[in-house]
Amino acid sequence: MxxxxxxxxxxxxxxxxxxxxxxxxxxxxxxxxxxxxxxxVINVTGSARRSITSDQAIWRFTVQSTDLQSLQTAYKNFQATQPAIDSFLSAQNLSATELRREPVSAGPQKYNVIETVGGENREVERTKYVVSETYRLQSNDINKIQKAVTDATNAFVNASSGNVNIDSGDIEYLYTKLADVRLELLKEASQDAQRRAQAIAQSAGNSVGAVKNARMGVFQITPRFETSVEDSGSYDTTSLEKDVTAVVEIDFVVK
Known part of the structure; x- marks a missing residue:
């Protein structure tokens, strides 16, 4: 070459x-x-909280009569409580929409007891006869429901007997405009996230642009000033005064 x-x-x-x-x-x-x-991309979490006052209350109580011998006797004892119950309810001035009476339930129920047979303890199945009815009081007049619970103390003492038990539940406090509050809080939480993202970006001499991804967290409805949260969200019904908290997680594009 x-x-x-x-x-x-x-x-x-x-x-x-x-x-x-x-x-x-x-x-x-x-x-x-x-x-x-x-x-x-900047990933930030925004939150918003609002205090609310419950605008509806629900209270339930159940009258239950039990007899070990016959359903007829259980029902007779149950009927004997009705004058006191009816007098109590009449005094509460409840409207037709504020009082709901569930159908009367009656029938035998099985239960187990431990008995000593031949010097040995054995579990034995027995039958008892039960008649019960549940009453539901629900009103936007929360004071009315609270008064009913207070008045029930004396009324139920008079209605109860050895074979009749009245089980009173706790008042449940609800907020009927929660859907509107949730929408407003989501907007406020998103705005909070944007402010956080802008502060971070500006510290590095940048700015934020469009939203790339957004994820809504669970809502927490807790007693006023309560700090505990649940992974799946919470809905407190025990307190009149509540806090509603919304959380969002957003990815912003950096410019």
């Missing part, structure tokens, strides 16, 4: 190597660009 031919081959080899290097360099730069774009 002549010298010119050797020189041409060297130039060609150098050119091919240069092109390969440029191509490789292009891929690396492009790859770095993709990584930069993907990382130019």
């Amino acid at each position: 002549t010298a010119p031919s050797r020189m041409s081959s060297a130039v060609l080899a150098t050119a091919i190597a240069s092109l390969a290097f440029l191509a490789t360099g292009f891929v690396v730069v492009r790859g770095l660009g993709n990584i930069k774009n993907a990382s130019d």
